[in-house]
Amino acid sequence: MSGKVMTMAQAVGEFVRDGDTVVIEGFTHLICFAAGHEIIRQKKCDLVACRLTPDLIYDQMVAAGCVRKLVFSWAGNPGVGSLFGLRRAVEEGLPRKGEIEEYSHFGMVARFMAGASNLPFMHLKTFEGSDLPKKNKNIKFVRCPYTGKRYATVPALNPDVAIIHVQRTDEEGNGQIWGLMGVQREAAFAAKKVVIVAEEIVPGDVIRADPNRTLIPGLIVDAVVIEPFAAHPSYALGYYDRDNDFYVEWAKVSKDKAGMDRYLAEWVYGLPGRREYREKLGAEYLKKLEADSRPSGSVNYGF
């Protein structure tokens, strides 16, 4: 085994430090809830938590008091409504005053692009006519040196650590993703440290047989965690479906602080890790979410 392979507890313990700028990316797909839960269990604090869509996992991390500041572009429960943990932090200051830095999706995408490209900023055509630049001084405007036209700029985002969930990896962290890719590649290349979490580990020659699918090369990866079902209630295409019922139910669970605290006590603090989380959900529950079989055709990489 490569020296990179470790448990989630080890990876979070070693690579997420108090006060870090942390990214757990994944746009609806491959959101690593298991990493978020471990961050909560280890009581990491003062994090600057960045994600386009904070989703239920940052809702929980904010409610658990791990987050000093949230950097985001859409903070809702997709298709359902509000994230009540975040709203309590922003509207009522519970459990602590929620500091926010807000962009649009394109703005966040461009921040990761700049970070991954080792550029100080990225220009893009958006934000004009919007009130967002008035509330976020990091959004600025420049004139194109060639045409004189005006563009918005956003600063590079280079997180201390990015945690990226993938379908499969080898032990060096050559991570393969298929289906929705979000900004995982850019977040990984932008980050100073990268933790890969995978549904399964495969031999290196499986990766080399299909190199176009490798979004995250092992050369930028510091830790590899093998953790099946780590993305639930999000999903991993080809492994398990999105647990839409959980997302709908979350509105009720998290609506008041007591409900949120009960959830965290039972499903996060009350469990040592993801294996126990899977067991607690039960085989029947997991079976319901199991992906059906839709294999792609194969291509010839021969020459």
Added chain:
Amino acid sequence: MADYTPSEMMVARAARELKNGEVVFVGIGLPNVACNLARRLQAPGLVLIYESGAVGCVPDRLPLSIGDPCLATDSISVCSMVEVFNYYLQGGLIDVGFLGGAQVDRFGNINSTVIGDYDRPKVRLPGSGGACEIAIHAKKIIMVPKQSPKSFPEKIDFVTSPGFIDEVNSRRNFGFPGKGPSLVITDFGVYGFNKNTYEMILQEIYPGVTVRDVKANIGWDVKVSRPPKTTVPPTDEELRIIRQDLDPARIHLR
């Protein structure tokens, strides 16, 4: 099936607006249902693009979120969000963008960020997502908000996504590629925009709705085209597809 809900009317009306072959940037909720309804009827070649990076989607269930797995499976292409925002949207490939929001003003500016003061919000809403850049880049914008005096106020609390901005169309000073708001389809009727004043104008009302109803549910003295047309109610076929195939659990169409 003479009976239908206002949401079903909105979805049916929005779907009729879409032409075969158009490239549509789809949002969650009612726009999702409308685009998939259009695809089943007059626009089988409608190209659905979601900000999650799925292109040419043919979802065989109604996606709860714009990142649902059914959007990737059987799509034409799945790209990263770098590509969807840079190459598709900023690249000028999007014909129609759908937007919603908690508040809309008479110039088609949208607030999906906050109710009350930004720094001391009464209600914190999700924020822009891709809405701000969709409003700027899509060739035309269709909105499908529910209408009330609160959601259509004289002045919105925050401009997340620019419409025409004001009565002199300050939008054009910015050189936006997109032409701006085209239609606002609410649960009372359908609004277009006056070409000189850039103000929303009521063009159609739904069967059973009066101009008085409309005026009682909007925060300013709205202009009405004389006389407004009456919108054709949802057909049996539209209702069948919506109820049986698209949203049988009534998640979006309560």
